[in-house]
Amino acid sequence: MDDIPLLIDFATPSSIFREHNRVSPLRIIGNGPPGTFVRFPNGLSVSLPTDQIVFADDEGGHARVGFGGMQFIGSEEGQLVFVRVRELVPEDQLSPARSHTMRLDSQWVATVSVDGRPVWPGGSRHSSSPCTSADTWEDISSKQEVAMRIGIIGAGMIGATLAKLWVDAGHEVRLASRHPENLKELVERLGARASAGTPTDAATFGDVVMLTVPLKALPDLARDLAPALDGKIVLDTSNAYERRDGDLATQASGHARGSAGWAAAMFRGSRWVKAFNTVYFKTLETEAHRKGDRVGIPLAGDDPAALETAAALTRDAGFDPVVVGPLERGTEFEPDTPPYNTGKSGRELRTLFAAAG
Numbered sequence: 481m482d483d484i485p486l487l488i489d490f491a492t493p494s495s496i497f498r499e500h501n502r503v504s505p506l507r508i509i510g511n512g513p514p515g516t517f518v519r520f521p522n523g524l525s526v527s528l529p530t531d532q533i534v535f536a537d538d539e540g541g542h543a544r545v546g547f548g549g550m551q552f553i554g555s556e557e558g559q560l561v562f563v564r565v566r567e568l569v570p571e572d573q574l575s576p577a578r579s580h581t582m583r584l585d586s587q588w589v590a591t592v593s594v595d596g597r598p599v600w601p602g603g604s605r606h607s608s609s610p611c612t613s614a615d616t617w618e619d620i621s622s623k624q625e626v627a628m629r630i631g632i633i634g635a636g637m638i639g640a641t642l643a644k645l646w647v648d649a650g651h652e653v654r655l656a657s658r659h660p661e662n663l664k665e666l667v668e669r670l671g672a673r674a675s676a677g678t679p680t681d682a683a684t685f686g687d688v689v690m691l692t693v694p695l696k697a698l699p700d701l702a703r704d705l706a707p708a709l710d711g712k713i714v715l716d717t718s719n720a721y722e723r724r725d726g727d728l729a730t731q732a733s734g735h736a737r738g739s740a741g742w743a744a745a746m747f748r749g750s751r752w753v754k755a756f757n758t759v760y761f762k763t764l765e766t767e768a769h770r771k772g773d774r775v776g777i778p779l780a781g782d783d784p785a786a787l788e789t790a791a792a793l794t795r796d797a798g799f800d801p802v803v804v805g806p807l808e809r810g811t812e813f814e815p816d817t818p819p820y821n822t823g824k825s826g827r828e829l830r831t832l833f834a835a836a837g
């Protein structure tokens with residue numbers, strides 16, 4: 481316990497579901513990798529920055545969560561505010577999709593101590609109230625998300641459709657084509673959070689960059705943009721069609737790690753995620769944020785933080801992210817596979833991929 485600088489005791493009678501080695505038996509209901517949630521019996525879930533959890537148990541009837549690397553900033557409008565200490569995790573390893581600030585409603589918290597010294601509540605002891613907050617996970621997670629800058633290379637059917645969904649979700653987008661002057665009307669329609677530029681502009685602008693061009697354009701783009709995309713998360717929507725992409729389609733589909741593996745090999749420093757390739761753009765347009773089970777978007781990639789970001793952006797666009805696995809599993813959702821262009825919900829896709837995997 482000595483090496484745990486910050487310990488939060490949650491109010492009784494809450495009890496924590498313990499999480500071991502970051503592998504949670506709990507259903508993951510929000511963004512973040514397994515092990516990110518403290519989930520209370522009444523259904524309340526609190527998102528925690530996983531890489532900072534060092535200790536969690538339900539000793540003495542309290543949920544207690546210890547952190548290395550979070551700093552308690554104070555209380556603000558009934559919420560306790562904690563920020564991540566960036567020195568402990570290099571900036572480039574922090575997920576850009578998530579806030580580095582955690583806010584907890586003070587009614588959930590009994591005490592906060594730093595190095596064994598209580599720092600909250602100050603003065604008189606806080607009378608802990610049961611966890612009866614009506615806050616849902618969606619409420620909590622939406623408070624944690626932050627606006628991102630998204631470069632979209634390819635302003636066609638998919639690029640323009642997702643640009644609108646992300647602008648509506650509060651993100652900033654820069655759309656690119658070989659003729660950015662033709663995108664003026666589109667970005668005016670999208671509003672102040674949208675702009676147009678060259679592919680290089682969009683690659684430089686984005687924290688995340690979506691490549692959504694015909695697959696045959698990828699080798700030329702790699703030659704021009706691979707250095708600018710080094711270290712960046714790239715969402716690749718492309719599909720290989722011989723009719724359109726000729727021999728390159730054959731090469732890409734024949735690659736051992738599928739067409740996304742073929743593309744990723746040309747952008748070696750990028751954090752590649754195969755995303756948004758299975759759903760017809762009209763479906764994206766009309767089914768975003770629908771009530772009930774949302775349309776599922778399969779995702780595959782080798783970088784967990786990049787997948788986490790892709791999943792958060794999928795949710796922001798109004799769909800249900802389904803993380804299938806490493807990039808090579810992208811072969812399971814290419815054209816002519818069972819999930820392709822079916823509009824299946826996330827729930828249906830999970831069943832399908834579980835059966836396949």
Ligand SMILES: NC(=O)c1ccc[n+]([C@@H]2O[C@H](COP(=O)([O-])OP(=O)(O)OC[C@H]3O[C@@H](n4cnc5c(N)ncnc54)[C@H](OP(=O)(O)O)[C@@H]3O)[C@@H](O)[C@H]2O)c1
Pocket residue numbers: 633634635636637638639656657658659679692693694695697700701717718719720756757758759760761762
């Ligand atoms: N349409 C769908 O419903 C759908 C669904 C899932 C996946 N996909 C896949 O997603 C990708 C994009 O599809 P889409 O239907 O949106 O395509 P699209 O409507 O034909 O648009 C392609 C865009 O890419 C740009 N582009 C083409 N070559 C380029 C290059 N060398 N450099 C920069 N920009 C270039 C085009 O603009 P300029 O010509 O002005 O440069 C255009 O804005 C494809 O691989 C497709 O198979 C499509």
